[in-house]
Amino acid sequence: MNLSHPLVIAGPCSAETEEQVLKIAHQLKETDTTVLRAGLWKPRTRPGNFEGVGSKGLKWLQRAKEETGLLLATEVANAKHVEEALNHDIDILWIGARSTVSPFIVQEIAEALNGTDKIVLVKNPVNPDLSLWLGAIERFYTEGVKNLGVIHRGFSSYEKTRYRNNPEWQIPIDLQNRFPDLPMILDPSHIAGNRELIFDICQTALDLNYNGFIIETHHDPDNAWSDAKQQVTPDVLKQMTIDLRLRKAVGDDAVYKNKIAKLRTKIEEIDNKLINTFGKRMEIADKIGYLKKENNVAILQTQRWNEILDRMIIEGETNKLSEEFILKMYQAIHQESINHQKRVINEE
Numbered sequence: 646m647n648l649s650h651p652l653v654i655a656g657p658c659s660a661e662t663e664e665q666v667l668k669i670a671h672q673l674k675e676t677d678t679t680v681l682r683a684g685l686w687k688p689r690t691r692p693g694n695f696e697g698v699g700s701k702g703l704k705w706l707q708r709a710k711e712e713t714g715l716l717l718a719t720e721v722a723n724a725k726h727v728e729e730a731l732n733h734d735i736d737i738l739w740i741g742a743r744s745t746v747s748p749f750i751v752q753e754i755a756e757a758l759n760g761t762d763k764i765v766l767v768k769n770p771v772n773p774d775l776s777l778w779l780g781a782i783e784r785f786y787t788e789g790v791k792n793l794g795v796i797h798r799g800f801s802s803y804e805k806t807r808y809r810n811n812p813e814w815q816i817p818i819d820l821q822n823r824f825p826d827l828p829m830i831l832d833p834s835h836i837a838g839n840r841e842l843i844f845d846i847c848q849t850a851l852d853l854n855y856n857g858f859i860i861e862t863h864h865d866p867d868n869a870w871s872d873a874k875q876q877v878t879p880d881v882l883k884q885m886t887i888d889l890r891l892r893k894a895v896g897d898d899a900v901y902k903n904k905i906a907k908l909r910t911k912i913e914e915i916d917n918k919l920i921n922t923f924g925k926r927m928e929i930a931d932k933i934g935y936l937k938k939e940n941n942v943a944i945l946q947t948q949r950w951n952e953i954l955d956r957m958i959i960e961g962e963t964n965k966l967s968e969e970f971i972l973k974m975y976q977a978i979h980q981e982s983i984n985h986q987k988r989v990i991n992e993e
């Protein structure tokens with residue numbers, strides 16, 4: 646893999662028709678893309694959704710390669726997919742997030758790829774579990790797969806956030822620390838779940854020295870058969886690669902910038918979670934407000950509040966937080982809680 650420039654893998658979530666694949670491939674030829682992606686066998690959360698065109702799409706991809714020179718990438722989820730992909734000139738095989746969670750499937754795919762020179766990219770598992778991701782990588786190494794890389798596509802969570810799949814940047818950063826030479830590719834499309842967030846996610850990844858991107862790209866995103874909201878046109882992709890700031894990874898300054906970017910990303914994630922948690926706390930305050938209203942109880946319960954404060958000062962000590970900080974912070978939280986409850990009580 647030539648990784649002096651970020652690798653750009655782009656193409657539709659799913660191959661739909663031969664015409665669609667060829668059209669997108671030709672449009673991508675005018676961008677920085679070097680690899681065409683397209684899903685043929687689609688793992689769908691629920692049955693009844695479009696499950697991919699299957700093996701017949703392999704010929705369409707081969708034709709796109711002949712016509713444009715783009716390399717080919719597709720997802721393989723069992724030994725049969727691997728065999729078919731290898732027989733049809735696929736250059737990069739990726740393991741989907743729903744496969745990485747299953748050691749049996751990973752083992753089956755790894756054995757089918759035994760000793761291959763092809764590039765194999767392992768997506769993170771659906772759930773935020775670093776050891777599953779590491780375990781999958783180890784299985785491929787054990788089977789003699791030499792050209793390994795990973796794809797960070799975010800992690801699912803039950804709680805609603807602005808992302809379809811939370812980035813949880815600290816997990817890929819931890820993985821990079823364990824396997825520093827493993828190329829790290831970002832899949833902003835499945836992290837974002839919508840077009841608007843893609844650019845910022847890509848910039849964060851570049852600041853963290855990622856080696857490339859896999860971006861879902863479609864000539865008519867709104868009418869894509871799968872993942873319509875998160876796909877961009879080849880034109881948008883082209884503009885994005887112009888606007889992204891690429892940092893040179895040489896010299897002390899670059900090392901410093903990379904380190905600080907990693908730490909700042911962690912702080913940003915924690916700050917987002919803090920605000921989310923405060924929001925949730927206030928939702929519960931509202932519920933308490935309704936309960937107090939129904940039962941005609943006063944908002945301010947001084948004894949209860951003092952108990953909370955005492956508990957939090959002790960909790961603060963174990964987390965190396967000063968009493969002064971806890972008192973100031975809880976004063977603000979308490980005030981916001983009271984405001985919420987007042988609003989509830991004054992509602993008609």
Ligand code: PEP
Pocket residue numbers: 658684688740741742743768798835
């Ligand atoms: C995909 O890349 O189209 C895909 C299904 O991704 P993931 O496995 O990350 O959900």
Ligand code: MN
Pocket residue numbers: 658659861871872
């Ligand atoms: Mn998709």
